Amino acid sequence: MAPTRSVDSYLESYELIKRSQSSQSTFQIPRRPVSFKSHNEDDDDDYDSILKSTSKLPPKPLPGRPKYRPFITATLITISTIVPLAILMSCIKYMLPDMRWDGIKLHGTSCDLVNTKNSSRMQSAFQINLRGAAQLTFAEAKLVDLVFDLVVGQGGRLLLGAVSYIVFMDALLRSMEITPVSWKLYASLVFSSNSLIATWHSTKAVFSTKGWRAKTYMIWCALAMVYVLAFPTLIESATGYVSPSSAGFNTNNGTVVTADSDHLLSCFDVFGGELIGLTNHTQAKGPPAHVFDAMEYYSYGYGYHSGKDISPPGIDNTSLFYTLLNHVADPIYNATNSTRPPRYNHTSSSQYLSSPSYTSNITINGEMHFLHDMKPDELWKKAYCLDDTTLDASQLKESPFCFTKSYFVWGFSSIVLYIVLGLQILWTFGMYCVWLDANIFSELVRSGRTIRGPFRAAADLVEAMNETLGNEYCAYSEQEIEKALQRSGDTLKYDSLLREGSDVLHVGLSTDKDARVLMSRKRLYGRKGRKKRMEED
Numbered sequence: 001m002a003p004t005r006s007v008d009s010y011l012e013s014y015e016l017i018k019r020s021q022s023s024q025s026t027f028q029i030p031r032r033p034v035s036f037k038s039h040n041e042d043d044d045d046d047y048d049s050i051l052k053s054t055s056k057l058p059p060k061p062l063p064g065r066p067k068y069r070p071f072i073t074a075t076l077i078t079i080s081t082i083v084p085l086a087i088l089m090s091c092i093k094y095m096l097p098d099m100r101w102d103g104i105k106l107h108g109t110s111c112d113l114v115n116t117k118n119s120s121r122m123q124s125a126f127q128i129n130l131r132g133a134a135q136l137t138f139a140e141a142k143l144v145d146l147v148f149d150l151v152v153g154q155g156g157r158l159l160l161g162a163v164s165y166i167v168f169m170d171a172l173l174r175s176m177e178i179t180p181v182s183w184k185l186y187a188s189l190v191f192s193s194n195s196l197i198a199t200w201h202s203t204k205a206v207f208s209t210k211g212w213r214a215k216t217y218m219i220w221c222a223l224a225m226v227y228v229l230a231f232p233t234l235i236e237s238a239t240g241y242v243s244p245s246s247a248g249f250n251t252n253n254g255t256v257v258t259a260d261s262d263h264l265l266s267c268f269d270v271f272g273g274e275l276i277g278l279t280n281h282t283q284a285k286g287p288p289a290h291v292f293d294a295m296e297y298y299s300y301g302y303g304y305h306s307g308k309d310i311s312p313p314g315i316d317n318t319s320l321f322y323t324l325l326n327h328v329a330d331p332i333y334n335a336t337n338s339t340r341p342p343r344y345n346h347t348s349s350s351q352y353l354s355s356p357s358y359t360s361n362i363t364i365n366g367e368m369h370f371l372h373d374m375k376p377d378e379l380w381k382k383a384y385c386l387d388d389t390t391l392d393a394s395q396l397k398e399s400p401f402c403f404t405k406s407y408f409v410w411g412f413s414s415i416v417l418y419i420v421l422g423l424q425i426l427w428t429f430g431m432y433c434v435w436l437d438a439n440i441f442s443e444l445v446r447s448g449r450t451i452r453g454p455f456r457a458a459a460d461l462v463e464a465m466n467e468t469l470g471n472e473y474c475a476y477s478e479q480e481i482e483k484a485l486q487r488s489g490d491t492l493k494y495d496s497l498l499r500e501g502s503d504v505l506h507v508g509l510s511t512d513k514d515a516r517v518l519m520s521r522k523r524l525y526g527r528k529g530r531k532k533r534m535e536e537d
Contacts, residue, residue: 059504059526062519063448070439078432082425089421096130096411128240130412141241141408148239153232160228160427161194167431168193168224169451170438171217173494177443177517179214180491181205183482186509189221190457199225220434227427234423238416244409245402257386258403259290265385266294266312268324269392272379276362276369283385286321287314294325294382295393320364324380327362444494447519449507464492464509489513 088095133144172189175181185205188198202222209215247259257264268284270276286294292312315322361370371379384391439445451457465473465481468488473481488511495515496507504526507517 059524061524062521064521065439065446065448071436074432074435074439078428081428085421085425085428089418089425092130092417093414096132128242128409128411128413130414130417131409132239132411134407134409136241136408136410138408141410144410145239145241149232149236153235156235157228157231160231163431164224164228165193166452167435167438168221169457170442170445171221171434173444173451174438174442175209175214175217176492176494179209179211180493180513181209181214182490183485183492186492187461190451190461191454194225194228196229199229217434220430224427224430227423234416234420238412238420239410240413241408241410243407244405246405248401248403250401251386251389251391255386255389261290262288263386264289266292266321267383267385267390268294268321268380269383269390270320270324270380275371275374275379276364277367278364281390282320283388283390284320284324284380285385286319286325287312289384295384323362323364324376327376443517443519444507447521449519449525460509464511468511 133141136144168189172181172186176186182201182205185201188195188201192198199222202218202225205218206215206222209218249257249259251257266286266289268286270278270282270284271280273280273282286292291314294312310325311317312322312325361368363369381392384393444450451460465485469481469484473484476484491511491513492509493512493515494507494517495510495512496505496517496519498505503523505520505523506527507519507525
């Protein structure tokens with residue numbers, strides 16, 4: 001235990017304090033032993049009031065760090081950040097409509113927001129394709145984009161910067177307990193964290209710092225700061241507003257139709273209708289083509305049917321369109337006991353069987369019709385119907401053009417958004433790991449002696465500069481001071497020294513390469529004096 005003074009000795013100091021204040025002379029408050037308790041509680045209250053009325057600070061013990069609360073809090077914050085982000089990554093495509101499907105994929109017709117056959121999915125993903133808000137005027141779209149970038153982009157950078165500053169300072173203490181760093185690195189991290197200059201010095205320190213732990217800290221600090229600096233830019237690149245376009249077509253009769261028109265329907269042209277109880281060229285109409293495009297979603301299988309019927313939205317299973325869409329002919333092969341539809345003889349891959357013939361029956365309007373050796377595409381074909389006009393794919397493919405909408409859509413680029421969410425998860429987990437390591441193994445952090453603020457860091461730095469440069473450098477320029485510090489060895493570590501002839505311990509920066517930190521919560525901490533290396537309690 002720290003030695004204590006008698007009540008008489010304490011009261012003498014107390015009276016001296018009051019006399020010094022009454023005479024308005026400069027006086028440094030003597031330390032108050034941790035274990036001291038006056039017999040008179042009024043004396044204790046008077047002493048505390050004197051401390052609050054002066055700027056002079058006496059020695060004091062380190063507060064220590066709560067044993068479990070910081071770890072529980074940090075773990076809960078990390079989990080509550082990573083889990084929602086992971087869920088958002090997996091569910092966002094279901095939460096936000098994909099504008100690539102606003103227009104229909106009419107045989108490779110390319111418009112701004114149409115996913116086409118002649119452009120890769122990667123290329124189309126860089127477009128603003130996840131819709132956040134639609135039917136906006138230009139001013140409304142601009143305002144939404146501006147507010148989002150300001151709140152999420154710039155506000156997010158402030159939040160990430162505040163979190164990373166705490167982690168960087170704890171990691172810096174942990175690193176400087178075992179490995180020296182340069183004056184510039186220390187100053188840049190504590191005074192301008194998450195800046196280009198701090199990133200540059202952290203990157204340089206990767207190559208100059210010794211020890212895998214210190215190198216790992218510097219690598220992570222540099223990468224994490226780059227992410228914090230780039231965060232607003234990444235957010236801005238993930239969002240935007242566009243005026244969407246839709247494909248338009250000139251039909252043979254001079255009619256212009258857009259791909260997202262509700263009048264352009266998916267349908268079948270039953271050109272052989274007389275064979276199945278219908279008139280030739282009967283139209284079997286389905287839903288609008290921009291809702292369900294039979295050209296894209298269905299191709300004849302002839303025995304390769306999945307067994308699950310296709311159910312277009314808004315079409316019941318009694319309609320002619322549904323019946324034709326899900327009709328499958330059963331193939332009959334020139335192979336004995338064949339139970340599957342192979343295209344070649346499985347006993348010899350080089351021996352191909354002859355083409356199969358087809359047989360099936362189809363029920364239309366309650367009457368069953370037998371199709372002997374006839375394929376479905378010999379009776380009907382896929383087409384588009386515009387009112388009572390039947391259009392085949394070639395008519396819509398020959399002269400496509402694009403219509404620009406009169407409104408704006410604000411949203412996200414899917415690929416950039418996924419990258420940002422993934423990087424945020426990695427950044428959060430990495431910060432948690434670095435913070436955990438520093439708070440478990442750092443003597444200074446465990447004792448509550450942190451540098452999470454400019455004044456504490458400035459006090460440490462100025463004290464080390466005075467020890468290195470003396471007290472006569474007020475007229476020297478920045479460059480001259482920097483060169484003098486570099487001549488001193490350009491190395492800084494944290495050190496704990498015991499004031500000789502006293503129980504007061506001092507902790508601060510030192511240029512001694514052999515400096516080491518040994519903390520004790522049984523002692524008081526104060527100014528430097530004639531010092532000696534502290535031994536473990």
